[in-house]
Amino acid sequence: MLLSFKNVSLVYKPDHQVLDRVSFTLSDSGFYFLTGPSGAGKSSLLRLIYQAERPTSGDISVFGEALDAQKKAELRRKIGVVFQDFRLIPHLSAWENAALPLRLMGVEETYVKSHSRELLEWVGVGHRLDARPDELSGGEQQRIAIARAVVTKPKLLLADEPTGNVDESTALKLFHLFDELNKLGTAVILATHQSHLVDKFHKPALRLADGRLKRF
Numbered sequence: 001m002l003l004s005f006k007n008v009s010l011v012y013k014p015d016h017q018v019l020d021r022v023s024f025t026l027s028d029s030g031f032y033f034l035t036g037p038s039g040a041g042k043s044s045l046l047r048l049i050y051q052a053e054r055p056t057s058g059d060i061s062v063f064g065e066a067l068d069a070q071k072k073a074e075l076r077r078k079i080g081v082v083f084q085d086f087r088l089i090p091h092l093s094a095w096e097n098a099a100l101p102l103r104l105m106g107v108e109e110t111y112v113k114s115h116s117r118e119l120l121e122w123v124g125v126g127h128r129l130d131a132r133p134d135e136l137s138g139g140e141q142q143r144i145a146i147a148r149a150v151v152t153k154p155k156l157l158l159a160d161e162p163t164g165n166v167d168e169s170t171a172l173k174l175f176h177l178f179d180e181l182n183k184l185g186t187a188v189i190l191a192t193h194q195s196h197l198v199d200k201f202h203k204p205a206l207r208l209a210d211g212r213l214k215r216f
C-alpha cells in the first residue's frame, strides 16, 4: 500500500476547515494527479504526507505504515518534495542545490557531481549549472527544485504545482519526465490546478473541493 487516508480532517486555527473526513487509498506506485481550485487544500494534503503538518483527526499511513512522529526523518528519506515555492538555498549554485540531498547522505563526491549534473540536463537547465538562484528565471529555479527532489531516487515524489512557472510546452515536457521517473519505480503525486494539462495525460486523479476528495 502506497498511501491511505482514513477520515482525515485538517482544521487550521482557529476554525478554518480545509479537509473534512477525507478517505482514500492508493495501492500501487502509480502516477496520480491531485487537483482542485486554489485554496482547496492540495499543498496541505501533501504536507500531511511528509509530516510537515499533523491531521486534526483521522489516520494516515504511508508505505503501509502509520505515520509516527518518531520516524519522521526515516520517512522523509524516502520522499522527494518539489515545494510550490522552490526553497532553493540562495548562496549555492544550481548544481550544488540539486546535489544537496546526496551530500547530506554522505554519498561519494564524484557520483554526487555527475548525477546531479545529469539530472539538471534532464530537466533542461544543464547550461546554468553554476548560476545562483537569484540569477535564474522562476522556471529555471523550479526545474532545479525538481532535480533536487529526485536526486536521491525517492520511492515517492510529491510535486506541488511543479510546472506553475514554466510555459506550456516546458510543462508538458516535465510531465513526460515525471512519467518516465514513475516508470522507473517512483510513485508520483502531482498537485496542480492546471486542469488542461491534466486532461492531456490519462492518469488517475484525486480532486479536492469544499474539503472533500473525489477520485476519478
Ligand SMILES: Nc1ncnc2c1ncn2[C@@H]1O[C@H](COP(=O)(O)OP(=O)(O)OP(=O)(O)O)[C@@H](O)[C@H]1O
Binding pocket: 012, 013, 016, 018, 036, 037, 038, 039, 040, 041, 042, 043, 044, 045, 084, 161, 193
Ligand atoms: N499554515 C496555515 N495556517 C492557516 N491557514 C492555512 C495554512 N496553510 C494554508 N492555509 C489555508 O488553507 C487553505 C488551503 O491551502 P493550501 O495551500 O493547501 O491550498 P492549495 O490547494 O494548495 O492552493 P493553491 O492551488 O493556491 O496552491 C487556504 O484557504 C489557505 O489559506
Ligand SMILES: [Mg+2]
Binding pocket: 042, 043, 044, 084, 160, 161
Ligand atoms: Mg498549493
